[in-house]
Amino acid sequence: xxxxxxxxxxxxxxxxxxxxxxxxxxxxxxxxxxxxxxxxxxxxxxxxxxxxxxxxxxxxxxxxxxxxxxxxxxxxxxxxxxxxxxxxxxxxxxxxxxxxxxxxxxxxxxxxxxxxxxxxxxxxxxxxxxxxxxxxxxxxxxxxxxxxxxxxxxxxxxxxxxxxxxxxxxxxxxxxxxxxxxxxxxxxxxxxxxxxxxxxxxxxxxxxxxxxxxxxxxxxxxxxxxxxxxxxxxxxxxxxxxxxxxxxxxxxxxxxxxxxxxxxxxxxxxxxxxxxxxxxxxxxxxxxxxxxxxxxxxxxxxxxxxxxxxxxxxxxxxxxxxxxxxxxxxxxxxxxxxxxxxxxxxxxxxxxxxxxxxxxxxxxxxxxxxxxxxxxxxxxxxxxxxxxxxxxxxxxxxxxxxxxxxxxxxxxxxxxxxxxxxxxxxxxxxxxxxxxxxxxxxxxxxxxxxxxxxxxxxxxxxxxxxxxxxxxxxxxxxxxxxxxxxxxxxxxxxxxxxxxxxxxxxxxxxxxxxxxxxx
Numbered sequence: 001x002x003x004x005x006x007x008x009x010x011x012x013x014x015x016x017x018x019x020x021x022x023x024x025x026x027x028x029x030x031x032x033x034x035x036x037x038x039x040x041x042x043x044x045x046x047x048x049x050x051x052x053x054x055x056x057x058x059x060x061x062x063x064x065x066x067x068x069x070x071x072x073x074x075x076x077x078x079x080x081x082x083x084x085x086x087x088x089x090x091x092x093x094x095x096x097x098x099x100x101x102x103x104x105x106x107x108x109x110x111x112x113x114x115x116x117x118x119x120x121x122x123x124x125x126x127x128x129x130x131x132x133x134x135x136x137x138x139x140x141x142x143x144x145x146x147x148x149x150x151x152x153x154x155x156x157x158x159x160x161x162x163x164x165x166x167x168x169x170x171x172x173x174x175x176x177x178x179x180x181x182x183x184x185x186x187x188x189x190x191x192x193x194x195x196x197x198x199x200x201x202x203x204x205x206x207x208x209x210x211x212x213x214x215x216x217x218x219x220x221x222x223x224x225x226x227x228x229x230x231x232x233x234x235x236x237x238x239x240x241x242x243x244x245x246x247x248x249x250x251x252x253x254x255x256x257x258x259x260x261x262x263x264x265x266x267x268x269x270x271x272x273x274x275x276x277x278x279x280x281x282x283x284x285x286x287x288x289x290x291x292x293x294x295x296x297x298x299x300x301x302x303x304x305x306x307x308x309x310x311x312x313x314x315x316x317x318x319x320x321x322x323x324x325x326x327x328x329x330x331x332x333x334x335x336x337x338x339x340x341x342x343x344x345x346x347x348x349x350x351x352x353x354x355x356x357x358x359x360x361x362x363x364x365x366x367x368x369x370x371x372x373x374x375x376x377x378x379x380x381x382x383x384x385x386x387x388x389x390x391x392x393x394x395x396x397x398x399x400x401x402x403x404x405x406x407x408x409x410x411x412x413x414x415x416x417x418x419x420x421x422x423x424x425x426x427x428x429x430x431x432x433x434x435x436x437x438x439x440x441x442x443x444x445x446x447x448x449x450x451x452x453x454x455x456x457x458x459x460x461x462x463x464x465x466x467x468x469x470x471x472x473x474x475x476x477x478x479x480x481x482x483x484x485x486x487x488x489x490x491x492x493x494x495x496x497x498x499x500x501x502x503x504x505x506x507x508x509x510x511x512x513x514x515x516x517x518x519x
Contacts, residue, residue, distance in 0.1 A: 265307070359389070
């Protein structure tokens with residue numbers, strides 16, 4: 001049974017109604033690993049929906065967290081914004097409402113493409129609307145108990161003046177590291193580190209609870225029954241352990257079922273976005289492969305297993321596996337040990353599985369075609385010719401268009417140089433040996449009659465190369481040279497099949513013409 005279905009059954013046994021919560025702190029570019037939380041939440045949510053369970057999901061954006069430091073991608077002027085709420089910091093590009101919207105909105109659009117459409121909550125709005133006021137009061141009234149729990153669970157010292165609320169200074173606009181001098185609901189009196197003395201109203205966005213306390217407070221506010229989170233929070237003495245104690249002993253509510261997940265590690269070379277100069281972001285990942293493929297790449301693993309994300313050649317392997325599992329799903333042939341992969345495929349579909357198998361065009365083939373033409377219409381013509389496709393349905397055409405866009409993004413930003421090429425607009429300046437010229441003459445003669453499909457062309461070239469004495473490697477290199485001016489390239493037979501036969505024959509004939517220099 002797939003891990004998401006196992007968790008769904010556990011939740012149904014515990015609760016008549018379930019609410020799954022997840023979220024993000026958009027303080028900068030969102031690393032690809034951050035998407036594991038969203039994918040995990042969606043997998044369990046869908047598993048519950050498939051069982052006709054009563055379930056909702058929410059997504060909490062921690063927009064009222066402070067900017068901890070000036071990140072390398074920020075202008076030096078942001079030094080002045082450190083310790084201010086993300087929701088009150090200017091947008092870096094000037095096109096969004098605030099800093100937090102600049103980084104948060106594209107990410108939310110991305111998870112929507114993944115099929116996650118939860119109700120959104122921004123923490124700066126929760127505070128401003130007074131929705132956390134009573135819970136904040138409970139925390140302040142229980143400050144000694146909270147401090148004791150922190151000491152017992154974390155094993156760390158807690159200062160005697162610990163206070164589970166940090167005011168936002170009304171003068172400098174930053175979360176104060178000064179001194180609390182009094183509390184009488186709803187006002188917290190403070191002296192800010194900047195010297196200003198003021199009062200913060202807990203019914204407004206005048207301050208916030210520390211993160212560990214706030215996490216448990218959100219469980220109470222929304223009635224969360226399940227939440228995935230990174231394994232660091234699940235460590236002994238970590239934030240989940242303190243949250244459980246806060247829930248049971250301070251806020252008096254049942255803590256949610258935990259789904260701790262392992263981290264996503266970047267694997268191999270080429271893990272930097274070449275235009276941003278940062279590691280692979282979640283938005284990058286969803287631009288490298290379509291959402292169903294990305295969802296599947298995470299859902300195929302148990303949450304407690306780490307994932308190696310490879311934005312280089314590994315992308316091609318992941319899509320190949322996805323297409324294989326898709327074929328199993330519709331055509332059968334899967335072994336018992338792989339049946340959970342079928343469920344992962346099913347859960348990965350943002351809009352549910354289609355009634356019949358989608359048109360499958362290998363990603364590796366698209367990598368070639370995208371580099372031959374930038375026109376989608378020409379691409380369709382090539383596919384119809386090379387893949388013997390007689391008709392393409394509207395939904396399949398859209399799927400191909402999306403895949404082609406993803407391939408182009410990958411080629412432009414993350415693909416290794418070894419897979420990149422372009423068709424030389426004219427015969428490259430090169431010297432061919434007598435053996436290579438003889439080989440090209442023979443290939444030319446036989447290509448006039450062969451069926452114009454990849455495997456047929458490949459076999460023909462292979463046999464001609466062997467017969468010429470060049471060997472397969474030497475023959476293939478001669479053809480690569482006259483078409484892409486490189487000694488290696490894409491899978492030759494399929495590459496040539498994507499090109500017009502008359503163009504291929506014309507280029508080869510030009511190569512062995514008297515005008516071509518022979519060494």
